[in-house]
Amino acid sequence: MIKQLWTGLIAVFLFSSSGFAQGIIENDHPFTLQECIKLGLKHNTDIKKAQLDESAADFQRKEITGSGMPQINAYGNYNNFLDVFPQAIPGGVLNPESDPNGVDVISFGVPQSIKAGFQINQLLFSQSYLVGLKAVQSSEEFYRLLTQKTEEDIIYDISLNYYGVIATQLQLNNLQANHDKLSRLEKIIKAQYENDLARKVDHNRVKVNLTTLETQMDNLEIVIEQRTNYLKLVMGLPVDVDLELAPYDFNDQNLPVRSLAANAQLSDRYDLQVLDKQLELNALNIKNIQSGYYPTLSAFADLNYNAFSREFDFISDSHVWYRGSLVGLKLSLPIFDGFQKKNKIAQARVKSEKLKQDQFMTEQAARAEYLNARKKLGNSLKSLHAQESNLDLSEDVFDQTEKLYKEGLAPLTDLLDAETALREARSAFYNQIINVKTAQADLYKSTGNIEKIYQP
Template identity: 75%
Template structure:
């Protein structure tokens, strides 16, 4: 039996460790934005902490509820009087022949006694208890809102860091494409130079551009790794996990006009709801202090058994135990507390005024964030259209310049300039695409609807 028990415990230990060691994703897994957000919502430590606060609030509510249920206590008492307490009585009480002016000192009681019993109490009325139940429920709702607000922040942070990685990877792709073009151009110029068809200075200029480009690519590779690691931190997955992000689909030319057509109901923002709940909790705190003016009524009952002896023989079967029992009510009526509650209420009301100022500033901040987000998205879309036209023009110029160079009608400097302009135009276009997606996320967050980004 013991062997089976130890085998079971060892199995549970290793199974538990293997489950804890499981990675949330496999190395090298390709993640979309939606999958990254879902991982963040599942594994981010801030969300886990917020959920623990919810659990604590739930237990606190149940704890307060428990104070209104019957309270049962068992107790025991053993006394061993080394010297029985003396009592003084007037003379003549026990002996009629003694002088009444005398004082007789006698020992009342026995050296040893045992008492054991059960006491039950039940709260009948307490205004503070009723208010406490409401406050506990409101506190639970407060922490639920805090969890939702934390989830909003995680969605937003994951989205922005995801876009940041994508933007940097797009820049790397752009540099790689230009690197490949320069590499081919270097081979052509080198062949021409070896056959005395090109100057050495032209060949060196291409090599300098190629070296500069490779240095930029090395720096960009470091930036990609750093931004990926931060994204993994926000997602709550181990930073040593290898991840790949799904490539951005540039064939999708649709613009986030839906975000601009949303109903700007800023009351949906969780930060505003949290402040409202804080004000509600403060009002309940005022009510709780006021409840100190109400009387409190409770009922109680006590059943006990007592035994007395001159020596410790309470375990003998022939010992006599005497039962005692009582029931009663206890009423507590507050009369005067030196104006303590009055000043506590005043302090709580001051806190309420401060929360109102916080609410006003939060509403103004929400309005400003929304207006700024709308302006930012409109401007980003306008700039994207301009960058798209500029990219198309740069591609045409590069193709035409390359054709002229191959025909010997354009110098190498023109081709290199056209290549540089194309690289800059493509990089600006990629950045602007991500700027539009970032502006869309800002607009969703400003209206308290950041979760819509998962559906897009």
Template identity: 70%
Template structure:
């Protein structure tokens, strides 16, 4: 049941929010994480390609079914013998007076003939056909799993890029707030300097910090645009579409803790299920080869009309047409093929062994990814708590340093250092939030439950 969660999630999107998100996609607007994922699942080209593969597998299954249905063909045949083929017969066959040792050469047939008819055949028994039906159905399931795996990757990529853009925008807000503070400080120092209450070097220090901050803001603005454009590419929408992202509540400390309680049933991973389907398809391939040892039985019928003439007058209403008809059964029993099927089975068995090794390595990698994701999330949560404390401490230091500076008990350099430290602490805090959200997404993805990232 759990493997259908992502399908249910997409269906819910389509029923509840697709039209709303589509309108905003066309007009531009503020997008939530859920809306970005919804558009990605709908417009991403990799998903569309995977869905086309799934559609092709459905047509292939129908093609195989068609081979077991009646096969009807119409045909026509016209012959114009410029020279009627001669036939040799012993003397005395047609004329008793002819010497039997002689050879008489005569022409049997007429110069022109025409034949038209229809034939029908029906497969009665074929072991290969029965196995092919099972393989076609399994192939459909295989491509459906590939589509689901692609959808899972898109949800993961959209979420991480969404977090990345939000984090960068928060850093920009941090720089803008510091820029406003420095601007006010610059005006104060400038006024003090003009009234000989401050040194020129202090005024220059503020200007240098302000210029450096503005340069960082310019670079960060470019980074925001680049990350937004990449997010649009993952979502499958034109990069010239104007979008803004809704503020995300990164202070929700319950979500990462809930992720640590996730069910560690790794069998839900689509990559493991895909390998399982590959093994099923390989087993069916072996059965299909073995079916070559079984006899094949089919029935057929043919109805035709024939006309003969010395000249082309078949369209004449008075021309005689002679009907012919037959029905029959055709049995094909394989006896010896030079050990071809035996060696094909051996080759397929080797492929099966290789898939088993792939399954073993995939299971080990899945287990390692899960353990690493759990460890990464736990460490990230601890680091975030440390960064949060560090941020609070930096805010207190800046407040105290500002009070001391206003009272003339602290130099300007201490105030600027405290401002820089707070800016760096906030940037580190935002980066660590992204690390926590990334680790959370990694944990959900490692257990094949990436859809839970939206619910949290």
């Protein structure tokens, strides 16, 4: 009975977990690249963490802003002097009978006292506070840029992994098409062999090729599963979710030729904008350190009630409470700190110089990335046209060779060679299509416009 109960609980848990995971995907049709990217932007954990950093920056801004608002505190303390502190006064001051040249020791105060009140502090002027307000605003923009950069990286990663799965599926489709042709050929040769019209060796050679294709197809199915699972991880989906990708549309002739004619706008890259914001934040940090040379002025007020007694009877209604209150100003003027701020400013300026060096190298790397991506895309488009022509030629050769073989005018070797050449040509064509798409993604990313890859 207990075993059946545990089995039922495990089954319910697995069913609910599967239902929850599958509920993430609302579509019931194969996913396009655009749909994968939108889903990834919604569920990717790196993006969620970047958004949490944005929220933390917003809370930090509110925290610093709150430090300039009135600070109100309630306090209370209770003292029980087991021995009242003695005080020494000149002799004869309070007791005429004492020696005027001596010292009288008396106890001022009572054994027990209690005090409760409120304190209010208000910052009136602080240069560091004013600089801090500017810094937190820039910090919010900094984390917003980091989120956008993370989204850009995720779009790029999803695109490349999507194309990787599609490329493998195309290779599998290519092998399947050739497998179908060889299967039909194998049936024909088998019938011819059974009627003594073909040699057994020819039939065996075709069967060997079929077995080889089947093994390659099995291996590609494993690769598709592995790449699809990794795509799910990049998208932020549980690996047990069923994710089916839409097949590549060969009627889509929207090749990224216009991308080659567009001028590079490297200022749109988020990595460069992040470095600019880091320089701005470091400049504000220098100003914040320099603000330590400015005076700080604040106002304060205190309202309290005090009670004194020889015994603990403060809860008595007849007990007398004495009110005390004060207001005042507090001015803090720094004079000398052992050159600490001077050296902190020097360190911050060194950091700015390092950031400028990083900025220069990043700009050069971005420029090189753009030039390489543009060259890659141009060459990929040129190779695509060549592979397309080669594929058409291979298909014609195979069709003609097949007809000649059926008519007994061509040996089986020519037909198998034509089949191999067709398979390789189609594989090269499929690979080149993916190369064009990945080159397009590289070009968009190099200019900071990777979102164009999934926009209609």
